[in-house]
Amino acid sequence: MELFIMIDACRRASARSITVVIPYFGYARADRKAQGREAITAKLAANLLTEAGSDRVIVCDMHSAQALGYFDIPVDHIYGQPVILDYLASKTISKDLVVVSPDVGGVVRARAFAKKLSDAPLAIVDKRRQGHNLSEVMHLIGDVKGKVAIMVDDMIDTAGTITSGAALLKQEGAEAVYACCTHAVLSMQ
Structure with missing residues (x-):
């Protein structure tokens, strides 16, 4: 208003x-x-x-x-991508990284992000929504074993997708997981 x-x-x-x-x-x-x-x-x-x-x-x-x-x-x-890329460049991150889309809907964003990171490989977390603001991670498409995973999304609302996705990436052998977003809504406690 x-x-x-x-x-x-x-x-x-x-x-x-x-x-x-x-x-x-x-x-x-x-x-x-x-x-x-x-x-x-x-x-x-x-x-x-x-x-x-x-x-x-x-x-x-x-x-x-x-x-x-x-x-x-x-x-x-x-787009917020240049700011996030500058931040990641300031970190000491292994050259062996993979960009991860936390859902199928974010693949185009993640692919564009991966291109800016020396055409890094791409992985996708496949999830099925159980309702508004609730998601369940099903499985991973791609390889993250021994790599630094960078999850990229436009927003993090309840953080359910990102935390479940990060847990899956660690379970699948990711060395480290970074989560990046433009809008940190963080509507849940």
């Missing part, structure tokens, strides 16, 4: 243009109907930003790329 109040205040002060910077677009996961009588909240939030008077929006590592299409105004989508 505060964001809409600020946009309105800028409009009333005759701002020529208003660019809204939203590092974490919290409604991006609500980008489709999972069942009937459910709102598509990402679209609603995009509409509200436009109607409030925004001329442009900047978001960082949007959870769902399709939600970018919900805006009727220009959207700049920036």
